Amino acid sequence: MSKRAGLFISFEGIDGSGKSTQARLLADTLRAQGREVVLTREPGGSPGAEQIRALVLEGEPDRWSPHTEILLFTAARRDHLERTIAPALAAGKVVICDRFADSTRMYQGLSRGDLRALVDQLHDLMIGREPDLTLLIDMDPETGLARALARNGTEERFETFGADLQRRMRAGFLALADEFPDRIRTIDGNRTADAVAADIRTAVESALA
Ligand code: ADP
Ligand code: TYD
Secondary structure, three states, X not given: OOOOOOEEEXXXXXXXXXXXXXXXXXXXXXXXXXXXXXXXXXXXXXXXXXXXXXXXXXXXXXXXXXXXXXXXXXXXXXXXXXXXXXHHHHOOOEEEEEOOHHHHHHHXXXXXXXXXXXXXXXXXXXXXXXXXXXXXXXXXXXXXXXXXXXOOOOOOOOHHHHHHHHHHHHHHHHHHHHHOOOOEEEEEXXXXXXXXXXXXXXXXXXXXX
8 A cells, every 4th residue: 555645636617627637637647657546526426426416417407405405515525525535545545536615615605695604614514624736727618618518418407507607606716716825726728638737737746746
């Protein structure tokens, strides 16, 4: 087992900003360097949390009240943390997570009223940890939405909230980066995947050093 301390990295940003693409590229890079990597995502990342994922991402936009939705995302995160993230970090692995608690701060905290304080309270009670490094991929909302809709999947509950939500989420994420300057690095996502990946490698190398 590796004696290196684990590192917990999250990717954040609006839908279609390139998080999944970049998370995969980073995992490949670190594995090629001989590191043990767990690539995971939210909502999901453990069997129970993947079941909750289907509940929150499919169906009508008003399927859940804002408060119920916060509880569902937090329940999924607790299961993911207990069963996937915490054991991997304890074993010295690098955990790369496609979205984490910042997404709840934004989507549930800002999109349907101001519920940010409630999101933070529940986070403190039930989750109680942040990633060591968060890579925020900043992206023009129209381009992001077009990329996300082109995927044409069934998990579109949030994408159907449309361009206005994407704009508000982008502004919210940038404000969050100002709020947590030690943890969040903002990366310009309006470039080729290779150019974005190069900036990400630089940020991660300094976090691993
Ligand atoms: P997210 O996980 O943030 O929703 P994805 O990584 O799934 O974003 O990317 C959304 C779509 O955009 C995918 O079809 C992907 O292939 C494409 N894509 C990702 N990064 C770029 C990029 N830098 N330039 C152009 N297209 C990209
Ligand atoms: P994701 O699969 O990352 O979608 P995308 O690849 O399009 O970015 O996440 C699905 C949706 O879930 C996304 O629209 C944001 C939403 N979400 C929340 O509302 N709250 C959360 O806590 C998380 C993790 C995701």
